[in-house]
Amino acid sequence: MKGHIYVIGMGPGKRTGMTAEAAEAVNACDVIVGYTVYVELIRTSWPEKDFFTTPMRQEIARCRKCYEMAEAGKTVGLVCSGDAGIYGMAAPMLELQREYPEAEVTVIPGITAANSGAAVLGAPLNHDFCVISLSDLLTPWAVIERRIRCGVQGDFVMAIYNPSSRKRADYLRKAADIMLAAGAEPNRACGYVENIGREGTQAVTCTLAELREAKVNMFTTVYVGNSRSFIQGGKLITPRGYEL
Amino acid sequence: MKGHIYVIGMGPGKRTGMTAEAAEAVNACDVIVGYTVYVELIRTSWPEKDFFTTPMRQEIARCRKCYEMAEAGKTVGLVCSGDAGIYGMAAPMLELQREYPEAEVTVIPGITAANSGAAVLGAPLNHDFCVISLSDLLTPWAVIERRIRCGVQGDFVMAIYNPSSRKRADYLRKAADIMLAAGAEPNRACGYVENIGREGTQAVTCTLAELREAKVNMFTTVYVGNSRSFIQGGKLITPRGYEL
Known part of the structure; x- marks a missing residue:
């Protein structure tokens, strides 16, 4: 069974800037992936999740890691500040889907800067x-x-x-x-x-x-x-x- | 005592598209003002609020009504679909503040279409x-x-x-x-x-x-x-x- 990837826009950077839909998506995930700083924000509210952090400048490796985990059956949340579709990771994630056609990807919008x-x-x-x-x-x-x-x-x-x-x-x-x-x-x-x-x-x-x-x-x-x-x-x- | 006006962006039109910050602002309000359709969405979740609805094309009258209620000491929420600052009521509300300098106005962003x-x-x-x-x-x-x-x-x-x-x-x-x-x-x-x-x-x-x-x-x-x-x-x- 293939898992699902949520590309989640977290809004301006405080917990109350997230939408309920974004929080529900985080709830649904087994593992949360992202830059260290955004992952820490999520960890505060959802300490029970698994986390996978990568340093900056490894954006594409991070997307591939999401697909690999989804192929192993996990529900994966890639968290981005602001809106994942504005200078964020929604586009490269969707582009890469051609290599992983069985994983499902959903983009959850957030408030951009x-x-x-x-x-x-x-x-x-x-x-x-x-x-x-x-x-x-x-x-x-x-x-x-x-x-x-x-x-x-x-x-x-x-x-x-x-x-x-x-x-x-x-x-x-x-x-x-x-x-x-x-x-x-x-x-x-x-x-x-x-x-x-x-x-x-x-x-x-x-x-x-x-x-x-x-x-x-x-x-x-x-x-x-x-x-x-x-x-x-x-x-x-x-x-x-x-x-x- | 002068009240506070929140100009609240509700996001794409479902309850889960609102941010926690927008929901907190609605919570803080005595009265909710807006088009009938958006006010109904709020009424479902906050039935205890007072509501003031106006038909379309009376945008400026609606803003003035908010100031009048704020001057009477109420905390007022003007709700807009999407983001109140994108083709919304944030600008006219802030412009009108020159006529009502004692009321405080806060814009709460939402996810625009x-x-x-x-x-x-x-x-x-x-x-x-x-x-x-x-x-x-x-x-x-x-x-x-x-x-x-x-x-x-x-x-x-x-x-x-x-x-x-x-x-x-x-x-x-x-x-x-x-x-x-x-x-x-x-x-x-x-x-x-x-x-x-x-x-x-x-x-x-x-x-x-x-x-x-x-x-x-x-x-x-x-x-x-x-x-x-x-x-x-x-x-x-x-x-x-x-x-x-």
């Missing part, structure tokens, strides 16, 4: 928006640059993931320069949120010119408003268009 | 994406058209909200024509999901040419892949870029 950070900051995504990762580990920078430019030209609100890392300390500044060159005004309403759903959550509103100078890290989610976004009472708001 | 539908369809949003509503009730069609074009030019995956209604039966076809004119291939991998999180959830994968002819309604969420998206085993997948 764009949404959980937006709620902290106000309502920046309340109109058409795009989500762009500045990580060029798996994506050529030229593609990222084109997307930033099209995001501005389309007057989308932009939610930026992975705005910085040790090796890419200046990427947010580079992204801001592309936005300015594409026509975004230096006083465009922006903001960023650190440690969403964790201790020390911090929300900052600022202009695009100030964002260019901001110190952010890989856990920061950055928001660049559209041409109608504004800051009011410390909140970043993109109007939906109602007459108030 | 882009994410919950994506999980049903596979992993279509597993790379940079944009979310566009085809409703021109509050947005000029020229703005929507430009965003669709920029979405294709940026090679974003696109999640389309409000793809159709009785008065706009041909909008998805118009959107598909803009995409094709902007360079998306007729065999671009696409899909759509109906009744996400409700009875009769249905996921369909298709090409962009087929999507152009699809019969969808205002509750359908539509996905147009990027140039690397593909359909495998009935799932719409946008690869993250890993070597498998």
Whole structure:
């Protein structure tokens, strides 16, 4: 008998950010697989489960391990922060299914950082928006640059993931320069949120010119408003268009 | 004493799609406000609450009612399907706060249809994406058209909200024509999901040419892949870029 794999989005990183559906999926699993930090969060609430942790940068090995355990009859939960389908492991897991056609895979959605950070900051995504990762580990920078430019030209609100890392300390500044060159005004309403759903959550509103100078890290989610976004009472708001 | 307003995203429409945080916010409220259909969902689980329902198209009156009740000392929950900050009531509620500066407003995020539908369809949003509503009730069609074009030019995956209604039966076809004119291939991998999180959830994968002819309604969420998206085993997948 082949087992089932659940790819589970855990939301912003605290137990109460999970949906009941995600908790039910964890309940149904024999073994929980993931990065050490997320597995520890699960272990606190479900100490009786089996756990299998792998270090970062071994994503595909981790997916294969899930299939191997499923083929041995286990029900397996691969846990991801946020939503498993947004820069997460849902796609590679489903891609690999061609090698393991008998295992069943179910993706359980979770609240991704764009949404959980937006709620902290106000309502920046309340109109058409795009989500762009500045990580060029798996994506050529030229593609990222084109997307930033099209995001501005389309007057989308932009939610930026992975705005910085040790090796890419200046990427947010580079992204801001592309936005300015594409026509975004230096006083465009922006903001960023650190440690969403964790201790020390911090929300900052600022202009695009100030964002260019901001110190952010890989856990920061950055928001660049559209041409109608504004800051009011410390909140970043993109109007939906109602007459108030 | 002024009360507190929670703007609560309920997720895809079933009780298990809510987060624990959203359920805690409902617990904390004296009165729950919203469209009849979402209020009924809450009433099933929290029959002891007070409820205040308003018909559609009275969004701003509903927000003002929340502030009036908060000023009378009540803790008020405005419930929205999906995420309150994605085409929801978070922005107008926060905008109105300038008229009611003493009430406190907290936005509780929920899983928006882009994410919950994506999980049903596979992993279509597993790379940079944009979310566009085809409703021109509050947005000029020229703005929507430009965003669709920029979405294709940026090679974003696109999640389309409000793809159709009785008065706009041909909008998805118009959107598909803009995409094709902007360079998306007729065999671009696409899909759509109906009744996400409700009875009769249905996921369909298709090409962009087929999507152009699809019969969808205002509750359908539509996905147009990027140039690397593909359909495998009935799932719409946008690869993250890993070597498998």
